[in-house]
Amino acid sequence: MTQSTPAIVILGQASLATARRIQQVYPAAQIHGLAGRVEGADLVYQAFGETLRELYQQDTPIIALCAAGIVIRTLAPLLLEKGAEPAVLAVAEDGSAVVPLLGGLGGVNVMARDIAAGLQVTAAITTSGELRFGTCLLNPPSGYALADLEAGKRFVSDLLAGHSVRIEGAAPWLDQAQLPQDPQAQRAIHVGSGVRVARADELLIYPRSVAVAVSAAVDDVANAVRASLQQAKVALQSLACLVAADSEIASANLREAALELGVPLRFVAAQPDIEALARAAVPGTAVVTANGLAIAVAEQPLQVSSIGRPRGRLAVIGLGPGAAELMVPAVKAELARATDVLGYETYVRMAGPFRDDQVQHCTDNREEMQRARHAFRLAAAGRSVIVVSSGDPGVFAMAAAVLEALHESNDPAWHSVDLEILPGVSASLATAAQAGAPLGHDFCVMSLSDNLKPWSIIEKRLDLAAEADLALAFYNPISRARPWQLGRALEIVARHRVPQTPVVLGRDIGRPGQTLRTTTLGELTPDQVDMRTMVLIGSSTTCTFARADGKTWVYTPRWYGEKPVG
Numbered sequence: 066m067t068q069s070t071p072a073i074v075i076l077g078q079a080s081l082a083t084a085r086r087i088q089q090v091y092p093a094a095q096i097h098g099l100a101g102r103v104e105g106a107d108l109v110y111q112a113f114g115e116t117l118r119e120l121y122q123q124d125t126p127i128i129a130l131c132a133a134g135i136v137i138r139t140l141a142p143l144l145l146e147k148g149a150e151p152a153v154l155a156v157a158e159d160g161s162a163v164v165p166l167l168g169g170l171g172g173v174n175v176m177a178r179d180i181a182a183g184l185q186v187t188a189a190i191t192t193s194g195e196l197r198f199g200t201c202l203l204n205p206p207s208g209y210a211l212a213d214l215e216a217g218k219r220f221v222s223d224l225l226a227g228h229s230v231r232i233e234g235a236a237p238w239l240d241q242a243q244l245p246q247d248p249q250a251q252r253a254i255h256v257g258s259g260v261r262v263a264r265a266d267e268l269l270i271y272p273r274s275v276a277v278a279v280s281a282a283v284d285d286v287a288n289a290v291r292a293s294l295q296q297a298k299v300a301l302q303s304l305a306c307l308v309a310a311d312s313e314i315a316s317a318n319l320r321e322a323a324l325e326l327g328v329p330l331r332f333v334a335a336q337p338d339i340e341a342l343a344r345a346a347v348p349g350t351a352v353v354t355a356n357g358l359a360i361a362v363a364e365q366p367l368q369v370s371s372i373g374r375p376r377g378r379l380a381v382i383g384l385g386p387g388a389a390e391l392m393v394p395a396v397k398a399e400l401a402r403a404t405d406v407l408g409y410e411t412y413v414r415m416a417g418p419f420r421d422d423q424v425q426h427c428t429d430n431r432e433e434m435q436r437a438r439h440a441f442r443l444a445a446a447g448r449s450v451i452v453v454s455s456g457d458p459g460v461f462a463m464a465a466a467v468l469e470a471l472h473e474s475n476d477p478a479w480h481s482v483d484l485e486i487l488p489g490v491s492a493s494l495a496t497a498a499q500a501g502a503p504l505g506h507d508f509c510v511m512s513l514s515d516n517l518k519p520w521s522i523i524e525k526r527l528d529l530a531a532e533a534d535l536a537l538a539f540y541n542p543i544s545r546a547r548p549w550q551l552g553r554a555l556e557i558v559a560r561h562r563v564p565q566t567p568v569v570l571g572r573d574i575g576r577p578g579q580t581l582r583t584t585t586l587g588e589l590t591p592d593q594v595d596m597r598t599m600v601l602i603g604s605s606t607t608c609t610f611a612r613a614d615g616k617t618w619v620y621t622p623r624w625y626g627e628k629p630v631g
């Protein structure tokens with residue numbers, strides 16, 4: 066079931082009042098208003114289709130105040146892809162109709178009923194089982210897992226056809242439902258954590274009520290867990306989490322096993338043996354040992370977040386140049402799981418919107434090392450932290466600062482943080498792609514900023530790179546505090562390149578108001594460039610030709626020297 070905060074998307078001013086009423090049902094939800102059409106929304110978006118698809122791909126439930134058809138057409142291209150399936154609803158702009166469209170297993174009907182209650186109308190529920198029984202049997206609450214969706218659908222059809230049902234085991238959420246219950250019924254809903262082959266007339270639901278205590282010393286932890294559960298006749302589907310001693314918090318084995326089994330990994334204080342570990346993790350439950358591991362089986366689903374603590378995570382992410390389509394999916398997933406977001410305010414804003422439970426720590430651009438240390442302190446305390454950079458985090462950005470902070474530290478808690486660097490499309494590559502392929506052969510990337518290195522080394526590198534006939538990509542080409550450096554850099558390059566050498570200037574690439582200009586080294590002057598510009602200078606082989614749309618293609622051929630024949 067989806068737990069995340071929905072987004073309310075509106076297209077016109079007339080919908081704002083209804084959107085505010087829906088917001089009373091979901092106080093954390095933000096209203097996204099179309100730029101130029103809506104005044105006073107919480108967030109402004111530029112393109113409806115892009116925004117809706119992005120929210121969908123981020124698994125954010127969507128409440129769109131517009132015609133159902135528009136929503137369907139917009140999301141249609143994504144529906145065949147495997148992946149996120151959040152709840153999607155269309156609501157009439159005057160609040161008179163609430164139509165659940167997608168995400169039956171994401172709790173869309175529950176949302177439709179809640180919104181409809183808030184608007185004092187009736188939700189347009191079309192799911193027969195749900196209409197008849199007042200609950201979707203195929204969508205048990207979190208903490209429970211349906212054994213088999215297809216079997217479940219058949220089971221619900223049987224009930225719709227008039228069969229009665231009895232409930233075995235604890236299913237508190239079904240007390241409210243209007244199921245045709247009969248203690249003598251042939252059909253049964255069975256809720257339990259034991260290994261069981263469902264009978265044809267049985268709907269199996271597993272409570273996630275089992276924790277397995279593991280140790281990094283075991284080989285193939287995931288298989289050992291499966292074997293121990295099997296030996297103890299406990300269903301794998303009931304596994305809620307793995308637990309281990311906090312002395313093993315940095316173990317890659319355990320991390321991989323948890324990933325493979327698709328369950329969280331929690332850490333508790335080390336104990337004399339593995340049975341004691343399971344007991345310490347889930348006090349007051351029955352513990353059995355099997356296959357060298359200890360299994361704690363509770364009566365009810367486990368509250369995993371209250372068991373021990375998680376291993377903290379720190380991801381240094383690259384947003385790409387700006388446009389959401391140029392952000393890698395791993396970064397999107399990381400943004401969704403983060404508890405804390407650190408970075409220069411502009412980039413944090415670019416990475417959003419964030420949920421209310423995600424803490425934003427915005428800082429000044431210059432405080433890199435402080436920010437890196439702050440990130441480790443949070444992650445070492447078990448938080449899931451992201452440090453945001455634009456473009457790629459390894460290119461004149463936060464990844465190196467984060468690693469330097471770690472290298473300087475001898476705090477074992479910092480070193481056991483789950484640290485990962487997630488790449489992004491760097492500004493030079495995004496700019497090059499729009500211009501054609503100016504970096505199609507060997508090239509050299511430089512920052513012209515002398516804040517962190519002496520100007521003399523920049524001059525030396527420029528001179529040698531230009532002499533070596535590398536195409537050049539300049540980051541941080543100029544700023545108010547560094548007004549003369551670019552002019553000096555261009556003089557050095559001009560010693561080795563003809564004035565006709567193609568130059569590409571990309572400004573705010575992938576962001577609103579982006580501009581791309583093609584010029585030549587002879588015509589380039591520093592006043593055409595600012596700190597939001599990427600400067601690409603061709604090599605001796607870089608050439609240009611007219612595009613059909615009147616613009617210019619720039620490319621550097623793959624060969625060098627004599628053009629190969631054929």
Ligand code: SAH
Binds near residue numbers: 461574576
């Ligand atoms: N990590 C970033 C670069 C940070 S240095 C990356 O990989 O892209 C900052 C410089 O990058 C700016 O001064 C500018 O030269 C360039 N830059 C960053 N984003 C840009 C964009 N969207 N368009 C053009 N240049 C950009």
